[in-house]
Amino acid sequence: MKFNRKPNRLKNYDYSSQGAYFITICTLDRKCILSTIVGDDAHIVPLCDALIAPQTNLTHCGEIARKYIESMPGIDKYVIMPNHIHLLIAIDGPMKASAPTISVPNLIRSFKVLVSKEIGQSIWQRSYHDHIIRDEEDYLNHLQYIENNPARWSEDKYYTM
Secondary structure, X not given: OOOOOOOOOOOOOOOOOOEEEEEEEEEHHHOOOOEEOEOOEOEXXXXXXXXXXXXXXXXXXXXXXXXXXXXXOOEXXXXXXXXXXXXXXXXXXOOOOOOOOOOHHHHHHHHHHHHHHHHOOOOEOOOOEEEEOOOHHHHHHHHHHHHHOHHHHHHOOXXXX
């Protein structure tokens, strides 16, 4: 029996258009290989002031992921959980014709490839989840979600022991 995957992207939407996007990328088979939760902490970083939680325990794979996340343009905030990553990405809009276009699919593809090459194998589940941020309230709700995600780890839909 062949399984037909549901399309993940919004049909006919330009993911390089100006706006903010909430992205979730899961590890293959949701294996907990990126970090461990110590108390209510995980690796949560607002890029503007680069605060790192003191009880963060990133694995080797998590450190590699962090390195490439921090080199991505437009990252407002992210959290590295044990088996998934949440990113809040802001795109300023299409760039000049001579410059390469920044789009969410291109950013995520590049991120996955770079991390996989450095690790020596792919650690990522196929595709990713995206949510197009619709307004300031939606943006603030997703910022808060990223901040609260580690404290709610045992209730998370991606939680595994």
